[in-house]
Amino acid sequence: MxxxxxxxxxxxxxxxxxxxxxxxxxxxxxxxxxxxxxxxxxxxxxxxxxxxxxxxxxxxxxxxxxxxxxxxxxxxxxxxxxxxxxxxxxxxxxxxxxxxxxxxxxxxxxxxxxxxxxxxxxxxxxxxxxxxxxxxxxxxxxxxxxxxxxGPGRDVCADRPSGHPDLVLQDAVRQGVISEREASVIGRTRLEGVPLTRVALEGGAPYWKLAKRRSRAEKRLADAVRSGQVASRSPVPAPA
Known part of the structure; x- marks a missing residue:
């Protein structure tokens, strides 16, 4: 264990x-x-x-x-x-x-x-x-x-509205729920299946600290999805 x-x-x-x-x-x-x-x-x-x-x-x-x-x-x-x-x-x-x-x-x-x-x-x-x-x-x-x-196919974005999980992560970054770094860690380890140990080694961060940060970010993400703050929608272009 x-x-x-x-x-x-x-x-x-x-x-x-x-x-x-x-x-x-x-x-x-x-x-x-x-x-x-x-x-x-x-x-x-x-x-x-x-x-x-x-x-x-x-x-x-x-x-x-x-x-x-x-x-x-x-x-x-x-x-x-x-x-x-x-x-x-x-x-x-x-x-x-x-x-x-x-x-x-x-x-x-x-x-x-x-x-x-x-x-x-x-x-x-x-x-x-x-x-x-x-x-x-x-x-x-x-x-x-x-x-x-x-079910075994459930991931951290399982409570999302229908759409691709990458879009959920992108919207969460736009809304300020998670950072780009947190979205990258969640995407690579949860969606792409890259071991967290490898991500920690690549980034030079202690494994236990990165695991804690990911856990906290996932909780914020899940809360934001459940509340409707984050959705799998395309970015809205900024006004010229």
């Missing part, structure tokens, strides 16, 4: 080399161990030896940094990865590879959104973050199951 966004994020997490002195200092009251990597920090947090207050304090520090730095955002994802995988594993039960990938992307997107928005004065921060991630993943699971019921 782990061939999608979560696995990609874990690989990048393991490559991080960040200054951990503040985190180590926060852990000092609970242990004599001095972790030298983020993986060791994660293992210590999972060991059950760190008091909840200390754990929350460490997460407050991580969240503050994650809101300012992409590297620390990835660190937050990696520290939460065991919980995110457990959450995604249950949500992906019975889904095909595409549905599982979408669920993983939404779990990640929900977690990232929570990191940026959650009130850091709350207690049990890891659990609260995981709940937000699960909520996003659950919506993706419902969509994946609905697509499976509709």
């Amino acid at each position: 782990w061939t999608g966004p979560l696995r990609a994020a874990e690989r990048e997490f393991l490559r991080l080399d960040l200054d951990l002195r503040e985190l180590v200092a926060l852990l000092e009251p609970c242990t004599d161990i001095r972790p030298s990597t983020l993986l060791e920090v994660r293992e210590l947090l999972l060991s059950g030896t760190v008091a909840r207050q200390v754990c929350d304090g460490l997460w407050r520090r991580v969240l503050t940094d994650a809101r300012r730095s992409e590297e620390w955002m990835l660190a937050a994802i990696g520290l939460a990865m065991p919980g995110l995988k457990a959450c995604a594993r249950r949500l992906c039960e019975g889904l095909d590879s595409r549905g599982s990938e979408d669920v993983q992307a939404e779990v990640l997107a929900g977690f990232i959104g929570a990191v940026r928005e959650i009130d850091t004065t709350w207690y049990r921060l890891p659990w609260m973050l995981r709940c937000r991630a699960r909520r996003s993943g659950l919506r993706a699971r419902k969509d994946a199951l609905a697509h499976a019921v509709a």
